[in-house]
Amino acid sequence: MAGMETKSTPDKGAKPVRQVGDPGALGDFGANLLSTPRSFMRSMVRHGKPTSDRAKSQAVFGNFFLHILPVRTHVHSIKAATTLGLGVATLVLFILLCVTGILLMVYYKPSVDQAYASMLDIAHVVPSGRLMRNIHRWSAHAMVACVMLHMARAFYTSAYKGPRQFNWVIGMSLFVLTLALSFTGYLLPWDQLAYWAVTIGANIAQSPRELTDTLGITAVFDVGGMQKELLLGAHYVGQEALIRFYVLHVMVLPLVTSIMIAVHFWRIRKDGGLARPISADAVAASPIASSSGDSSPQLKTYGLMSLMKGRTPAVNLEIRNTVTTWPNVMYVIGAATMVTILAMVLLGVLFDAPLSEMANPAVPENPAKAPWYFLGLQELVSYSAFMGGVGIPAIVVLGLALVPYLDREKEDLGIWFSGRKGRRVALTSAIFSTVVVIGMLWFTVSYGWLRNWESTAHVPQIVITLLNPGTVFVVLFAVWSVITVKATSSTRMGAIALFTCFLVGFVILTYFATVHRGPNWDFYWSKAAWPVH
Amino acid sequence: MGRSYQLGLFIRGDVDVKDLHQAERFKPSATRRDFLGLAAAWSAVLAFMMAMLGAFRLPMPSVFPESDSKVKLGHPNRFEIGTSTYYPKHQLWLFRDEQGFYAISSICTHLGCVAERKENGKFDCPCHGSKFSVEGEIEGGPAPKGLLWLDLSVSPEGVLVADTLSDVNVGTRLTA
Numbered sequence A: 001m002a003g004m005e006t007k008s009t010p011d012k013g014a015k016p017v018r019q020v021g022d023p024g025a026l027g028d029f030g031a032n033l034l035s036t037p038r039s040f041m042r043s044m045v046r047h048g049k050p051t052s053d054r055a056k057s058q059a060v061f062g063n064f065f066l067h068i069l070p071v072r073t074h075v076h077s078i079k080a081a082t083t084l085g086l087g088v089a090t091l092v093l094f095i096l097l098c099v100t101g102i103l104l105m106v107y108y109k110p111s112v113d114q115a116y117a118s119m120l121d122i123a124h125v126v127p128s129g130r131l132m133r134n135i136h137r138w139s140a141h142a143m144v145a146c147v148m149l150h151m152a153r154a155f156y157t158s159a160y161k162g163p164r165q166f167n168w169v170i171g172m173s174l175f176v177l178t179l180a181l182s183f184t185g186y187l188l189p190w191d192q193l194a195y196w197a198v199t200i201g202a203n204i205a206q207s208p209r210e211l212t213d214t215l216g217i218t219a220v221f222d223v224g225g226m227q228k229e230l231l232l233g234a235h236y237v238g239q240e241a242l243i244r245f246y247v248l249h250v251m252v253l254p255l256v257t258s259i260m261i262a263v264h265f266w267r268i269r270k271d272g273g274l275a276r277p278i279s280a281d282a283v284a285a286s287p288i289a290s291s292s293g294d295s296s297p298q299l300k301t302y303g304l305m306s307l308m309k310g311r312t313p314a315v316n317l318e319i320r321n322t323v324t325t326w327p328n329v330m331y332v333i334g335a336a337t338m339v340t341i342l343a344m345v346l347l348g349v350l351f352d353a354p355l356s357e358m359a360n361p362a363v364p365e366n367p368a369k370a371p372w373y374f375l376g377l378q379e380l381v382s383y384s385a386f387m388g389g390v391g392i393p394a395i396v397v398l399g400l401a402l403v404p405y406l407d408r409e410k411e412d413l414g415i416w417f418s419g420r421k422g423r424r425v426a427l428t429s430a431i432f433s434t435v436v437v438i439g440m441l442w443f444t445v446s447y448g449w450l451r452n453w454e455s456t457a458h459v460p461q462i463v464i465t466l467l468n469p470g471t472v473f474v475v476l477f478a479v480w481s482v483i484t485v486k487a488t489s490s491t492r493m494g495a496i497a498l499f500t501c502f503l504v505g506f507v508i509l510t511y512f513a514t515v516h517r518g519p520n521w522d523f524y525w526s527k528a529a530w531p532v533h
Numbered sequence B: 001m002g003r004s005y006q007l008g009l010f011i012r013g014d015v016d017v018k019d020l021h022q023a024e025r026f027k028p029s030a031t032r033r034d035f036l037g038l039a040a041a042w043s044a045v046l047a048f049m050m051a052m053l054g055a056f057r058l059p060m061p062s063v064f065p066e067s068d069s070k071v072k073l074g075h076p077n078r079f080e081i082g083t084s085t086y087y088p089k090h091q092l093w094l095f096r097d098e099q100g101f102y103a104i105s106s107i108c109t110h111l112g113c114v115a116e117r118k119e120n121g122k123f124d125c126p127c128h129g130s131k132f133s134v135e136g137e138i139e140g141g142p143a144p145k146g147l148l149w150l151d152l153s154v155s156p157e158g159v160l161v162a163d164t165l166s167d168v169n170v171g172t173r174l175t176a
């Protein structure tokens, strides 16, 4: 008996022998109840306050949401100039879109009879509905912008190079997914803009028919028609299309995007953190590392790291330039998050998301403009649908995905534009593509295109389909980049030339179609000059 | 003595774990094993692809919601020679001239906007500026082909019917 008593040495408070009148177990209960908040906290967060290096490590390592981050992070990765916070901003926007999107789903009805009315309800009746809708709309635009800028920053800092090639490809899929999310969401308000933009989009999906018609095989092999039917479930934009777009927009695409984002982040870890220049490791202890109050880290090898190929994070000397992730990286992520959310809330409060009249299949919007990020393509589509809407986008996406496999020079990782030479190439390429694109637009506005001239008015349709001004751009840009490769004997410089040309081309076409295209897709200097009906 | 392992179907009895590294010992059955393994893997891939095919067949409609693509236009006598009538719901024009009836769809063959018929009888598309002649032939812009001439017929009860999903050669008229 006595032996047992000593063995089960009780907790501080509990008494081995209880007497009548003692608070006893009831007293324990009271004490437990009082200390519940603390003991609950301790059961959830096992380490104490993150003051020691060990506890800071545990704060990251032991947390499900943070364990995708390394325990220590290289100082180069948290400099503002490395990422501009764009990746984090994109993630925050995605989360913001999921949250506001779920709230909108509470009232939105995906039916052609009710969709528009439910949008009006959300804008005018539902408490804070208008703000949520505004935030959702502006975040969608911002996410497209951020994903493009993030891609440009990954490109210009050579972050696509080995070992990160595949993460660049995953990034490309995220880029396409982001555009698909925007496009499917665009139809849901069921207003005139939505209806006609999606009608045009669905007919672009059908445009491979221009090719199969020329080959005379549409009857047996009609890819274009199949794509349109798959997208719309009908030959026109109606209830079937609305429900398909809804399912894609609220369920399929967000799910796939979430999975791809997880893979994207996981790959960043496995690829050894963010790309950084070799010089970033040459400096001994950097000022950030010493000012963050870290105790000097011990050199140490990680057992599992030996299983991984290539450069691994924080092996050997690199650890000298690292800081604990908690709290240093948390500050960076927190700052980017707050700036992003603040900007979106401000936009949402200040500007209302547009909603035109209810969709009317009998009367097209004139001009029926797609959202801004598709307007560059819409400009090309106005010369020929297949090349402008399918051919050129496919070439660009494929070309971008192949960049890391065509340019394998290993130097200059993590350096913007790979240094001075690259900055010069980027600048000359920007000037070259500006001249080419503006020159071409000026030409088509002044003189028209193939169908407008006597000599070419009756060329076969296949020529009109393939010979789009966009085709001319792509060929000229490709030639320019090959010339750059030869002149600089560097594939990296060729890649910079090509990427810059495409980027500048995209920006100019987008600007041109937004500002200078009016009714009947005619050229106007400004919206004020549009004819009044 | 090393420890002994029982390793499934292909390696019977007690095997010294060291022997496992001597690939030679197992060579004779390696090709057969490869074959079975590959066959299993490929049949799994094939089964998966068939399943995917079945899954993706689902969203390809076999019946369209507008399966009734036939539009009743009215009794032929209602239309005088030399007139044109617009059906906004179905976006088609019905014409009658000396030679008979014909119907032209005003849905632009470029990207599906509705082309407007101007005073002079020509069609203009507001979306990207395609231009079509009085008969719907291309005169400019990005459209790959002219406006469609729709299949016209007379129903048993004597009413003119246009089929919006079936087109005929330009110039084909229904003689009344």
Ligand code: HEM
Pocket (backbone or CB within 6 Å): A083, A085, A086, A087, A088, A090, A091, A094, A147, A150, A151, A154, A157, A159, A160, A164, A167, A168, A169, A170, A171, A172, A173, A174, A175, A178, A261, A264, A268, A273, A274, A275
């Ligand atoms: C939903 C879209 C995306 C999200 C949420 C996302 C998020 C992130 C985040 C948080 C990082 C860490 C560094 C940083 O903040 O910049 C990152 C890195 C990276 N991302 Fe993305 N990204 C997306 C799309 C893309 C796209 C479209 C590309 C390019 C095609 C891309 C390529 C990369 C690459 C190569 C890295 C590594 C950068 C380095 O090592 O310096 N990502 N991404």
Ligand code: FES
Pocket (backbone or CB within 6 Å): B108, B109, B110, B111, B112, B113, B125, B126, B127, B128, B129, B130, B141, B142, B143
């Ligand atoms: S839809 Fe008619 S010109 Fe584009």
